[in-house]
Amino acid sequence: MISGPTEGQHAPPTGGDDLPSLVEQPPRERWLRVLTALGSVQGYIGLILVLAVGIATKGTVFLSQGNLTNAVGAFASRGILAIGETLVILAAGIDLSVGSMLALASMTSAMLLAEADMSPLLILPLCMLVGAAMGFVNGAGTTWLRIQPFVMTLATLSIFRGIDRQMSNNVSVGTEIVQDNGELTPHSEQFQLFGTPGRNLFEGVLGAGVYYPVLAFVVTAAVFHVILTKTKFGRHIYAVGGNETAARLSGVNVAAVRIAVFTLCGMLADFAGPIDAAYSSQADPQAGQMYELDAIAAAVIGGAALKGGRGSMIGTFVGALILTLLDNVLGLNAVSDNMQLIIKGCIVVLAVVLQRPDLISSATATVRRLFRPRAS
Numbered sequence: 001m002i003s004g005p006t007e008g009q010h011a012p013p014t015g016g017d018d019l020p021s022l023v024e025q026p027p028r029e030r031w032l033r034v035l036t037a038l039g040s041v042q043g044y045i046g047l048i049l050v051l052a053v054g055i056a057t058k059g060t061v062f063l064s065q066g067n068l069t070n071a072v073g074a075f076a077s078r079g080i081l082a083i084g085e086t087l088v089i090l091a092a093g094i095d096l097s098v099g100s101m102l103a104l105a106s107m108t109s110a111m112l113l114a115e116a117d118m119s120p121l122l123i124l125p126l127c128m129l130v131g132a133a134m135g136f137v138n139g140a141g142t143t144w145l146r147i148q149p150f151v152m153t154l155a156t157l158s159i160f161r162g163i164d165r166q167m168s169n170n171v172s173v174g175t176e177i178v179q180d181n182g183e184l185t186p187h188s189e190q191f192q193l194f195g196t197p198g199r200n201l202f203e204g205v206l207g208a209g210v211y212y213p214v215l216a217f218v219v220t221a222a223v224f225h226v227i228l229t230k231t232k233f234g235r236h237i238y239a240v241g242g243n244e245t246a247a248r249l250s251g252v253n254v255a256a257v258r259i260a261v262f263t264l265c266g267m268l269a270d271f272a273g274p275i276d277a278a279y280s281s282q283a284d285p286q287a288g289q290m291y292e293l294d295a296i297a298a299a300v301i302g303g304a305a306l307k308g309g310r311g312s313m314i315g316t317f318v319g320a321l322i323l324t325l326l327d328n329v330l331g332l333n334a335v336s337d338n339m340q341l342i343i344k345g346c347i348v349v350l351a352v353v354l355q356r357p358d359l360i361s362s363a364t365a366t367v368r369r370l371f372r373p374r375a376s
Contacts, residue, residue, distance in 0.1 A: 042354050043302045043318040046347070050322055054329040062332060069211060073195075073279065075324035076213030077102065077272040078291050079317070082298035083224050084135075084265030086316045089299050090228075091261045092241040092308025093142060093149040098269045099291035100160035101134055103284075105273025107164050110173040110283035113191050117177075120191040120274070127270040134160065135266020139259030157292070165285045174282045195278030213275045217320075220268065225313035237261060241308025297344065298323055301351045 054062040061067060081098045088095045105127040112118040112126070134156070141152040177188035184192070194212055228234035239247040240257045248254050277283040302319030304311025323344070330340045 042351060043315050043322065046301060046322045046351075047318055047325070050325045050329060054325060054332070057329065058332045062329065067328065067332075069214070071324050071328035072214050072217075072321075073211035075294075075320065075327065076211065076217040077276040077279065078294045079217040079298065079320040079324070080220055080268050080272040080275070081291055081295040082316050082320050083220055083313065084268035085292075085295040086299045086302075086304055086311060086313060087224070087237065087261040088149070088265050089296070089304050089306060090237050090241045090308060090311050091258055092244070093258065093261065094153065094296065094306070095135075095138060095262065095265050096150065096153040096292050097134075097138060097157040097160055098265065098295055099288035100157045100164065101131055101266055101269035101288075102273045102276060102291060103286075103288035104134075104160045104164040104167075105131055105270035106277040106283040106287050107168050107173060107273075107285060109191075109274035110175050110277050111167065113175055113187060114173055114177055117185065117187055119187055120194065123191070124194075124271070124274055127274055128267045131270025131273070132263050132267040134270070135263040136259060138266065139262030142262065143255045143258045168283070168285045170285050172282045172284045175277050176281050191274070192278050192281070194275050195280070211279075213279055216271075216275060220271075221313055221317045225317075228313055233257075233260070238309055241310075243309070294323055297348045297351075300348055306352070 081102060085095055085098060108130065109120075109123045109127055112123050113120070138149075138153055138156055141147045141156075142149045145152075175188060175191055177185045179185055183189075194216075196211065228237065236247070236252045236257050239250065239252055240254050244254055247257075276287060280287070298319035299311060299316045300306065300319070301322055302311065302315030302317070304315060326344065326347070327340065330343065335343075
């Protein structure tokens with residue numbers, strides 16, 4: 001029988017009852033348990049630190065509703081990418097092509113709107129269907145052709161980006177289509193709602209309302225949290241990522257699970273594409289570059305293990321919030337783009353290291369041996 005993720009995989013493993021056992025253990029074991037506990041709550045600690053830095057440096061400007069709404073709205077499409085990326089990572093894979101898939105969906109949606117005047121209600125499901133097909137290609141390549149996920153998705157990253165540029169001739173396509181009377185066309189006006197504040201359940205409660213991208217991100221995260229924690233498919237994803245051989249011997253169709261997570265990842269990437277185009281009011285052939293790194297970083301900072309089998313959608317949600325607020329805090333403090341990349345890269349490395357307390361312990365032991373006084 002395949003068991004799902006246990007509470008211990010996501011909750012801090014230490015508590016009041018663990019203290020006596022910690023004292024009785026050798027120093028190295030105690031440090032391992034402390035570091036493991038720290039790694040399990042690293043996302044929440046990181047979120048508190050980023051909030052503290054933002055409040056300390058920019059105070060009310062940082063906490064203003066307009067600033068936070070804009071910050072989360074700008075990151076929502078990458079947050080949706082992170083949800084799909086988390087599914088793949090939990091199954092011990094990785095998808096580097098999500099940024100290119102988002103760009104291709106963004107361009108496709110803008111061209112369908114501008115050149116065919118297609119309804120956004122048809123554009124969105126059509127893009128998601130195409131995204132699912134591209135994700136299926138990634139899944140089939142890694143599963144049936146046994147190509148490493150890193151290599152397979154690196155190749156499709158290039159292919160999808162090339163199709164995107166070929167379609168657009170490297171020219172941006174606007175999504176605000178104006179009629180002769182100066183007003184937006186009905187379909188263009190509907191499309192822009194994907195990326196702007198509008199009438200929703202929170203209007204009047206939170207000012208003018210919440211950005212639709214934010215609502216899409218929150219609802220998508222909630223849906224896939226339920227899928228991961230409450231369904232048989234969710235348990236199979238953890239099982240495949242945790243131990244593929246054991247999962248196969250337990251009757252799990254490993255190939256089907258792997259293809260399914262890549263397909264869902266592609267579908268979510270192309271769900272985020274039209275949202276990104278609407279938020280920017282245009283589809284840029286260069287859009288989505290480095291988004292795959294943000295998606296992976298959100299999952300890792302949130303506690304997902306790159307070797308698979310450990311992580312949660314709540315953790316990814318927190319990781320995406322950390323990157324969102326970090327971008328905002330650095331921007332408000334006029335930190336250059338180059339420094340922002342360096343800082344974000346260092347944070348990802350730190351998050352990965354905290355997930356491997358055995359590496360820290362080994363490094364500490366090595367340093368201790370190097371500086372140990374030699375017997376004369």
